[in-house]
Amino acid sequence: MTQIITRQNYPQPQKSSERLFRGLFLRWGALNLTEKVVCANIVLLPVWWLVGITNYMLSSISLGIIIYEWRHYGELRLKRPSWAVIALFAFFAYGYLDNVLLYLNAYWTVDIPSDMRVNPNTLIKSILSFAVPFLIWYIQSNKAKVRLEVVAWACSVSVIQMFIGWLIFKFAFVGWIDNPPRTLYAILTGKKSFDPADVGGWGNYLAFYDEDRVRFFFNHYQATASYLGFVGLIAVELKNRVWSFLLLLGCSFLIFLIASRSVWLALPAALMIRFFITLVRLRLTAFVFALLALFSFAAFSLTPLTQQLFATYNETASSVASARVGSTEIRGLVYKETWERIPDRIFFGHKVEGPPAVEGNATFYVQDSGIRIGSHSFYLGDLLYQKGVLGMGIFLAFWAALLAWFYETRRERPMLWPPVLALFTFQLAVTSLQFSMIASILMCMLIHQRGQVNHNPFARSALWKN
Numbered sequence: 001m002t003q004i005i006t007r008q009n010y011p012q013p014q015k016s017s018e019r020l021f022r023g024l025f026l027r028w029g030a031l032n033l034t035e036k037v038v039c040a041n042i043v044l045l046p047v048w049w050l051v052g053i054t055n056y057m058l059s060s061i062s063l064g065i066i067i068y069e070w071r072h073y074g075e076l077r078l079k080r081p082s083w084a085v086i087a088l089f090a091f092f093a094y095g096y097l098d099n100v101l102l103y104l105n106a107y108w109t110v111d112i113p114s115d116m117r118v119n120p121n122t123l124i125k126s127i128l129s130f131a132v133p134f135l136i137w138y139i140q141s142n143k144a145k146v147r148l149e150v151v152a153w154a155c156s157v158s159v160i161q162m163f164i165g166w167l168i169f170k171f172a173f174v175g176w177i178d179n180p181p182r183t184l185y186a187i188l189t190g191k192k193s194f195d196p197a198d199v200g201g202w203g204n205y206l207a208f209y210d211e212d213r214v215r216f217f218f219n220h221y222q223a224t225a226s227y228l229g230f231v232g233l234i235a236v237e238l239k240n241r242v243w244s245f246l247l248l249l250g251c252s253f254l255i256f257l258i259a260s261r262s263v264w265l266a267l268p269a270a271l272m273i274r275f276f277i278t279l280v281r282l283r284l285t286a287f288v289f290a291l292l293a294l295f296s297f298a299a300f301s302l303t304p305l306t307q308q309l310f311a312t313y314n315e316t317a318s319s320v321a322s323a324r325v326g327s328t329e330i331r332g333l334v335y336k337e338t339w340e341r342i343p344d345r346i347f348f349g350h351k352v353e354g355p356p357a358v359e360g361n362a363t364f365y366v367q368d369s370g371i372r373i374g375s376h377s378f379y380l381g382d383l384l385y386q387k388g389v390l391g392m393g394i395f396l397a398f399w400a401a402l403l404a405w406f407y408e409t410r411r412e413r414p415m416l417w418p419p420v421l422a423l424f425t426f427q428l429a430v431t432s433l434q435f436s437m438i439a440s441i442l443m444c445m446l447i448h449q450r451g452q453v454n455h456n457p458f459a460r461s462a463l464w465k466n
């Protein structure tokens with residue numbers, strides 16, 4: 001009887017094995033299997049980069065899951081797929097069918113540029129893309145969970161690695177910029193020495209930075225910007241203000257080094273969305289709308305204030321555009337010509353990128369003016385121009401189903417997912433879908449509310465009692 005009363009009505013002493021941190025370090029034994037996989041892959045990003053298989057991380061994880069499930073259970077524990085999984089499988093199947101028909105030259109209405117290669121390697125990469133819907137299916141079927149603090153700790157280590165890497169390559173290995181060495185994968189597959197013109201093949205080289213812009217351990221600046229934006233939004237969710245401030249400060253500094261204008265504009269918007277959600281949770285919605293109404297009235301009624309706001313907007317737009325002279329001009333031309341050519345094949349799309357949009361009339365791209373129509377925007381280029389209304393519709397069906405799933409499970413997770421999805425939604429207007437975006441969305445699906453254990457690595461009890 002005493003045991004029953006004690007077990008039901010009184011909090012039990014916390015076991016040492018339940019403590020998440022020992023000082024500033026995670027206790028590996030306190031993590032579940034999913035947390036170990038997520039944490040290890042984030043911390044080992046430099047290793048993935050050195051090997052040259054960063055973009056194949058999700059495929060490798062999927063293969064590991066299949067082997068693990070088969071060895072321990074003799075089957076894949078998958079429930080009935082959700083609409084999000086079905087739609088995403090359909091989207092990737094549509095893209096794979098396009099690649100097969102392009103490889104077989106069966107699209108007689110499509111003019112494939114002479115410098116565009118559609119080879120068996122493209123088909124293999126298309127098959128590997130099915131790892132994304134598989135991982136979403138597995139997460140939803142098994143309700144896999146990780147704690148926010150585990151992801152935040154791993155991302156903090158990653159930010160420190162990036163900062164140290166920047167110091168090393170910026171001041172110790174200056175010649176690394178002009179001739180970066182090959183990755184292990186590139187060496188084993190016999191890739192040639194670094195060619196700056198082969199933009200699509202930069203992932204085969206340890207190109208840490210170029211043009212005074214740092215890409216760190218990713219194959220593209222936008223991928224790095226998306227990842228750091230995600231880490232910055234995680235920092236906002238942390239309860240420990242010292243940890244939160246330091247992590248957000250580190251992300252801000254690294255984002256400045258990337259010089260990606262998309263994240264400069266998208267991240268503040270995402271932070272404002274997170275701030276608005278906080279006010280709604282505090283039941284201050286009426287106050288927020290009243291404040292917005294008052295600001296709108298003053299901004300459009302008081303002439304001096306209106307002029308000042310327009311002047312500030314123009315100065316901000318000019319400073320962002322001048323970050324890379326000519327880039328804004330050429331992007332505008334790409335989007336204009338892409339939009340004009342979408343109606344030519346509006347339903348099924350053009351399948352491939354079009355010809356160069358301009359011929360060297362932009363200052364920044366004097367040597368690389370062949371920026372193609374149907375590029376530099378996931379919405380306009382990858383979806384509407386290349387895959388048509390059909391591909392756009394399938395993707396929007398997936399996106400709507402995913403948002404519905406997040407909303408249905410909102411009580412189980414912190415309010416990290418709305419600003420993260422908003423961040424990527426804004427960025428996709430000016431970039432393609434990046435690996436880091438997909439990985440970050442998967443982590444948002446995994447992150448759940450923390451339990452009643454010591455999650456604070458900066459707390460006095462965590463630092464001094466162990």
